[in-house]
Amino acid sequence: MTPKAPKIHALIAILACGLAACGPTRPPTDVLGVATRNLAAARSAGAASYAPDEFRAAEQHLSQANAASARQDYDDAATLAGQSAVDSELAAARTRLAKAREAAANLREQNAELERDAARHSDGGASQ
Amino acid sequence: MSLRLAFAFTILAATAFAGTPRDALARDADYERLAASFDSLAADPKLGTLAPAQMDLARASLQAFKEGGRRDRPYLGYVAEHRIEIARTTAEAELAERERTALQRDNDRLQLEAARRDAALARRELEQQRLQAQIRAEEAERLAREAEAARAEGEEASQAAEAARAEAAQARRMADAQAKAAALAKKEAELAGSLSSPSPPPAKTAAGGSRMTLGESAFVRGQSTFTSAGQSRIGAVVDFINASPGSRVRVEAGAGGNRTLAAARAQALRDALVASGVAAGRIEAVGTAAKGRSGVEIRLEAPK
Numbered sequence: 001m002t003p004k005a006p007k008i009h010a011l012i013a014i015l016a017c018g019l020a021a022c023g024p025t026r027p028p029t030d031v032l033g034v035a036t037r038n039l040a041a042a043r044s045a046g047a048a049s050y051a052p053d054e055f056r057a058a059e060q061h062l063s064q065a066n067a068a069s070a071r072q073d074y075d076d077a078a079t080l081a082g083q084s085a086v087d088s089e090l091a092a093a094r095t096r097l098a099k100a101r102e103a104a105a106n107l108r109e110q111n112a113e114l115e116r117d118a119a120r121h122s123d124g125g126a127s128q
Numbered sequence: 129m130s131l132r133l134a135f136a137f138t139i140l141a142a143t144a145f146a147g148t149p150r151d152a153l154a155r156d157a158d159y160e161r162l163a164a165s166f167d168s169l170a171a172d173p174k175l176g177t178l179a180p181a182q183m184d185l186a187r188a189s190l191q192a193f194k195e196g197g198r199r200d201r202p203y204l205g206y207v208a209e210h211r212i213e214i215a216r217t218t219a220e221a222e223l224a225e226r227e228r229t230a231l232q233r234d235n236d237r238l239q240l241e242a243a244r245r246d247a248a249l250a251r252r253e254l255e256q257q258r259l260q261a262q263i264r265a266e267e268a269e270r271l272a273r274e275a276e277a278a279r280a281e282g283e284e285a286s287q288a289a290e291a292a293r294a295e296a297a298q299a300r301r302m303a304d305a306q307a308k309a310a311a312l313a314k315k316e317a318e319l320a321g322s323l324s325s326p327s328p329p330p331a332k333t334a335a336g337g338s339r340m341t342l343g344e345s346a347f348v349r350g351q352s353t354f355t356s357a358g359q360s361r362i363g364a365v366v367d368f369i370n371a372s373p374g375s376r377v378r379v380e381a382g383a384g385g386n387r388t389l390a391a392a393r394a395q396a397l398r399d400a401l402v403a404s405g406v407a408a409g410r411i412e413a414v415g416t417a418a419k420g421r422s423g424v425e426i427r428l429e430a431p432k
Contacts (some may be wrong), residue, residue: 079203086210093182093217100224107231114238121245 027069028078035062035081038088042095051094058087158205159194166190166212175219182215311338340368342397342424352392354400365397365426366404375428377406379413382421391415397424 039058047055061084069077166186170176176183189211193204315338342365346358354362369377379401381394394413402408 083206086207090210090214093214093221097217097221097224100221100228104224104228104231107228107235111231111234111238114242118241
């Protein structure tokens with residue numbers, strides 16, 4: 001914490017008459033935590049291969065957020081972490097969609113095969 | 129920090145002097161675009177209701193974008209756009225998952241049908257094999273019956289052969305009896321002749337090798353001693369020998385292959401004959417090991 005911070009706060013409070021424009025003075029641990037957890041969830045879901053663009057954006061935003069937090073730019077850190085969090089969520093959603101479609105396509109193929117088998121057998125049964 | 133200070137002043141100035149109305153901000157192109165996107169998603173008959181939680185979040189983020197300050201607009205716009213996209217994607221995923229579930233149900237049904245078909249096929253095959261096995265069993269039974277019949281026939285044939293053999297034996301016995309009768313008649317005639325012209329060479333009379341037999345029953349079973357029946361026939365044997373004076377007497381005993389017993393029996397009869405007055409020098413007693421022979425044969429032979 002810089003010793004100047006309280007002074008600035010007081011000044012802003014006075015000048016802005018309670019306007020909530022003051023910058024945060026502590027790292028946005030909650031937003032960073034959410035972004036980190038979301039990214040981990042997306043990674044374990046396989047987003048790196050199913051939604052590479054979104055996943056990369058999430059990684060970049062999170063690393064930028066951490067960097068911003070490290071240089072005490074907490075405002076930017078919170079913004080970037082928030083972006084990373086929605087990036088990860090979108091990556092996870094896209095992964096879920098891709099997996100569901102993949103599974104559906106596989107099943108459709110399998111079912112078609114099974115139906116062909118059934119048709120062949122009923123033909124075979126009739127000819128026997 | 130001086131930057132932050134300057135920024136705070138700017139905000140203050142913006143709100144206090146520029147007085148840009150929030151409505152104007154809200155109606156800007158970005159918001160319109162995002163709101164239209166959200167509305168079209170909400171109105172989508174398929175996707176509109178599939179991800180209610182994400183729709184709520186998207187609506188809230190859109191609202192925040194609408195109400196957010198100028199400074200936060202890029203960030204809030206980013207979030208709102210992403211939230212709408214997340215809601216859409218989630219709804220699409222939900223739809224795809226429902227489709228997958230339906231396909232899985234179809235798949236289960238089809239697999240079950242295939243399994244039933246396979247089972248029916250296996251049952252049919254089994255039934256066929258069972259029928260074939262039955263046919264084979266019947267065939268085997270038929271063959272067995274035929275073999276049995278053939279065996280019975282063979283038995284019948286062998287019975288017939290047996291009967292034929294018995295008949296032949298009977299015929300042989302009859303022939304033997306006839307031969308014996310003839311021999312007796314001849315001997316009688318010879319005796320009659322010897323009576324009328326006394327000095328016929330006895331060797332002549334025994335030329336055919338006349339013989340007499342003592343049956344197995346003459347001896348105690350397994351021994352060389354005479355039974356009472358055997359004892360009573362010794363006299364007849366002596367008479368038979370004496371009828372051909374001067375002839376040599378060959379006593380040949382058999383005991384079903386037991387040479388020792390046969391020899392002992394021959395010797396016993398010899399002793400009995402000697403005791404009855406037959407010259408010991410005339411008698412030759414032997415035991416034979418021939419299996420088929422039993423009883424004693426007394427043969428009169430011409431003197432050497």
